[in-house]
Amino acid sequence: MSTAAPLSPEVVSTHDAPLPTLEQLPDDLDTLKRMIVELVTTLRQRDHDLEAAQHRLHLLLQRLYGPRSERFNPNQPLLFAEAAAATTQTSTAAAEQEQDEPEPAKSAKRRGGHGRRHLPENLPQRPVHHELTDAERICICGQPRIDIGTEDGGKQLDWQPASYFIWQHWIHKYLCADCAARGLQARRAAEATKVEVAKNDPAAATSAALEPSAPAVDAARPIGPAIISASKPPAPIDKGLPGPGLLAHIIVSKYFDHLPLYRQENISEREGAFIPRSTSCDWMAACAELLQPLYKFMVKEVLQSLWMHTDDTPVKNLGHEPGTTDKARFWIYHGDRTHPYNVFDFTLNRKRDGPQTFLGDFHGYLHADAFSGYDALYLPNPRAGCEPIKEVACNAHARRKFFEAKGSDELRSHQALAYYGQLYDLERGATANNFDDDQKLRMRQDFAVPILDQFKAWLDKERDPVLPKSPMGEAIGYALNNWTALVRYTEAGFLSIDNNVAEREMKRIAVGRKNWLFVGSANGGKTAAVLFSFTSTCHRLKIEPWAYLQDVLSRLPRASADNLAELLPDRWQAARKQAAAVPAPAAPIP
Numbered sequence: 001m002s003t004a005a006p007l008s009p010e011v012v013s014t015h016d017a018p019l020p021t022l023e024q025l026p027d028d029l030d031t032l033k034r035m036i037v038e039l040v041t042t043l044r045q046r047d048h049d050l051e052a053a054q055h056r057l058h059l060l061l062q063r064l065y066g067p068r069s070e071r072f073n074p075n076q077p078l079l080f081a082e083a084a085a086a087t088t089q090t091s092t093a094a095a096e097q098e099q100d101e102p103e104p105a106k107s108a109k110r111r112g113g114h115g116r117r118h119l120p121e122n123l124p125q126r127p128v129h130h131e132l133t134d135a136e137r138i139c140i141c142g143q144p145r146i147d148i149g150t151e152d153g154g155k156q157l158d159w160q161p162a163s164y165f166i167w168q169h170w171i172h173k174y175l176c177a178d179c180a181a182r183g184l185q186a187r188r189a190a191e192a193t194k195v196e197v198a199k200n201d202p203a204a205a206t207s208a209a210l211e212p213s214a215p216a217v218d219a220a221r222p223i224g225p226a227i228i229s230a231s232k233p234p235a236p237i238d239k240g241l242p243g244p245g246l247l248a249h250i251i252v253s254k255y256f257d258h259l260p261l262y263r264q265e266n267i268s269e270r271e272g273a274f275i276p277r278s279t280s281c282d283w284m285a286a287c288a289e290l291l292q293p294l295y296k297f298m299v300k301e302v303l304q305s306l307w308m309h310t311d312d313t314p315v316k317n318l319g320h321e322p323g324t325t326d327k328a329r330f331w332i333y334h335g336d337r338t339h340p341y342n343v344f345d346f347t348l349n350r351k352r353d354g355p356q357t358f359l360g361d362f363h364g365y366l367h368a369d370a371f372s373g374y375d376a377l378y379l380p381n382p383r384a385g386c387e388p389i390k391e392v393a394c395n396a397h398a399r400r401k402f403f404e405a406k407g408s409d410e411l412r413s414h415q416a417l418a419y420y421g422q423l424y425d426l427e428r429g430a431t432a433n434n435f436d437d438d439q440k441l442r443m444r445q446d447f448a449v450p451i452l453d454q455f456k457a458w459l460d461k462e463r464d465p466v467l468p469k470s471p472m473g474e475a476i477g478y479a480l481n482n483w484t485a486l487v488r489y490t491e492a493g494f495l496s497i498d499n500n501v502a503e504r505e506m507k508r509i510a511v512g513r514k515n516w517l518f519v520g521s522a523n524g525g526k527t528a529a530v531l532f533s534f535t536s537t538c539h540r541l542k543i544e545p546w547a548y549l550q551d552v553l554s555r556l557p558r559a560s561a562d563n564l565a566e567l568l569p570d571r572w573q574a575a576r577k578q579a580a581a582v583p584a585p586a587a588p589i590p
Contacts, residue, residue, distance in 0.1 A: 020411050024411065026415060026454075026458070028454060030422060031415065031418050031419065031422070031454070032418075033418075034417075034418030034419070034421040034422055035414050035415055035418040037418070037421065038414040038417045038418055038421065039414055042406070042410075042414070119155055119157055125155075129150070130153070131147075132145075161271065162249075162271075163271070164246075164268075164271060164272065164273040167243055169232060171229050171230055171232055172229070172230045173227055173228070173229045173230075174227065174228050174229070174230075175226060175227050176224060176225075176226055176227075179223050179224050179225070179226050180226035180227075182221075182223050183223050183226060186223065233554075233557075233558065234557035234558055235557065236286070236287065236290055236553045236554070236556070236557060237283065237286045237287075237290075240283070240286070242283055244549075244550050244551075244553035244554040245546075245550045247283060247287050247549070247550075247553055248545075248546045248549035248550040248553060249546060250264060250280050250283065250284065251284065251287060251531050251534075251535065251545075251549055252535065252545045252546045252549065254284070254512075254516070254531075255512070255528065255531045255532050255535045256535040256538075256539070256545050258511050258512040258514075258515045258516070259515070260515050260516040260517075261277040261280050261281055261284075261516075262277050264277070264280065265277045265280070281520075281524075284527055284531065285523065285524075285527050287531065287553065288526070288527040288530040288531055290553065290556055290557070291530055291531070291534065291552070291553075291556065292530065293556075293561070293564060294552070294556065294564055294567055294568070295343075295530045295533055295534075297564050297565070297568065298341045298343055298533060298537070298568065299343055299358075301335070301339050301341060301568070302333055302335040302339050302341045302343050303359070303361050303362045304339055305335040305336040305338070305339045305362070305364055306336050306338075306364045306365065306494065307336050307364050307365035307366070307367065307392070307494060307495060308333055308334060308335060308336065308362065308364060308365070308366055308367065309332070309333075309334035309367040309368075309496070309499055309501045309502035310331060310332060310333050310334070310355065310359075310366060310367070310368050310499075310502055311331070311332055311368070311369065311499060311502035311503055311505070311506050312329045312330065312331045312332070312350065312354075312371075312506075313329070313330055313506045313509050313510060313513075314327045314328070314329060314350075315327075315328050315329070315330055315509065315513055315518065315519055315525070316328070316517065316518035316519070317348065317518065317519050317521070317522070317525065318518050318519070318520050318521070319519075319520055319521030319522060319524070320348070324348070324349075325349065327349070327350075328346065328347065328348050328349070328519065328522075328525055329346070329347045329348075329349065329350050329354065330344055330345070330346055330506075330509050330525075330528075330529065330532070331344065331345040331346075331347065331354060331355065331358070332344055332502050332505045332506060332536075333345065333358065333359075334501055334502050334505060336364075336494070337494075340537070340540060340541060340569075340570050341533070341537050341568075341569070341570075342505055342533060342536040342537045342540055343533050344528075344529040344530075344532040344533045344536065345358050345529055346519075346522075346525035346526050346528065346529040348522060348525075350371075350373065351373065352372070352373030352374070352375075352376055354373075355373060355374060355377065356373075356376060356377060359377055359389065362389060363387045363388065363389055364389065364390070365389075365390045365392050365488075365492070365495060366389045366390065366391060366392060367392045367394065367495075367496060367498075367499045367501075367502065368391070368392075368393075368394070368499060368502075369393070369394050369397055369499060370393060370397065370478070370481075370482050374391070377389045377391075378390070378391045390488065391484075391485040391488065392485060392488045392489055392495055392496075392499075393482045393485035393486045393488070394498045394499035394500075395420065395423070395486055395489075395497050395498045396497075396498035396499065396500055396503075397478075397498075397499075398420075398475070398478060398479045398482070398486060399416075399417065399420045401471075401474065401475035401478055401479075402416040402417055402420070402472075402475045402479075403417060404471060404475075405470075405471035405472040405474075405475050407471075408470060408471050408472060409466065409470070409471070409472040412462055412466070412472050413472065415458065416455075416458075416475070419451060419454070419455040419458070422451050423448055423451055423452070423497065424497070426443060426444070426447055426448055427497050429443075430443055435493075436493070437492070437493030437494045438493060439493070440493035440494075441490075441492060441493035444489070444490040444493070445490065448490055449487075449490055452487050452490070456483060459476050459479055459480055459483075460480070462476060463476050463477070463480065505536060508532065508536060509532070534548070534549065534552075534569070535549075537569045538569055541569055541570055541573055543569055543572075543573050548569060548572060548573075551572070552567050552572070555567065
């Protein structure tokens, strides 16, 4: 009897590793529970992936070798008739058993997510009256029917396309008849005086002609200009065609709804007002220039934050210099609760000069990833009186590395994920119970710090047995190298366990990048950074972006530097709410 040859090392699966021993498992009960949850989650995901793969394989085989038609002929004899008959008998018995069982009472609770929703109350309502014609009102007896009232026929939500319109500006002129008459009388008197002087003394007349003559003015009633004109408010673009509403619409469409300018060009042409993309591109640059003072004010405010989130993402730059890379960068700087602004910055590369220049006046907590360009920010600031920036690393990045190492080292990966599962459970519980900063700090000190200490001891223990260049070795090395910054969130309740806030804002650039693909030049990138800052901040504060931009673009041309603070998104929103809360004056009683 021959024995099978052993498998070669090339075909041995990575999942054939020996099972863990009891000594390798943690002694902590909570960690073991989390490991079980992670294992069950992994098994279910694996079963789901296997089922999906089998289904795709079945469809592929059927497409290659099976019949193309989806019809089924009931008279065609089955290949496995006996098995089909047994299956039919089993199904019939099961159906009879279900009929014998009493039907369970249906729950009176209605499932969520179904049914017609209530229409918004803030939408304008247009009444539509359905009436009979005069001929239809004639009764069979020959007499006309009388309208006795109406009944509710229901509501219907409808839509009509947005429309372009033209503002025709007429500047009114105003005349003061009294000043015009008195001014004319004064000028005639001055002319008569000159004539009289010329008759008596020609030399004096010559000198009087060289000097300007002023009309006689009554001190009690000064003479003003006879005609004055109403002032036309300055436009967002000096002598430009677009109004603030159109500019706000283009900004929101591209930088909020990710609609490129060439698509907006086609839409405007369909609606009868063709706006070339080159023209709208120039308008966007002009809007960014107009908003630049307010943008700088936002930058100044966000740098006063106690903590800040930042991240970056690449974007193609078509206008890069020869010999340089076409990969430019957008950076997000997410302010704290008292400075709720999302400020974007644009750089031509990912060098450390970008964040160092922007964060030169910041000295709080900085949530960021382990990018080496930030390292110089955490060094002592040479300027007197300024503390260095405190690094707060992202635990989501560290957790992701352990998750990616699951395929090569499943046991250690699940144990690390179990520790992170406990930490994130604490954070979700604090959010669900609306903990304030003090309560969150006590929770972290009492519960999160002991878990982190156990996690750190486990990392130190497992660092030597694994290969440094393996996925697990790199995950453990990343966590230990950034450990001080990873656990810094336990020092204050206002800090976050990860940097997901900034990463979510970067999705705004990522989604838009799939539509508009690139920036045309460095100036185009700076324009986009300014406009992204306002649309993103409006989204954060739940402000309707078109209403805000339309109002701000109308007021900025005549706003002074002292009034810029009123146009910041949060203060603009507060002023609107305060104005809406003031009751309207009562109508006078006739």
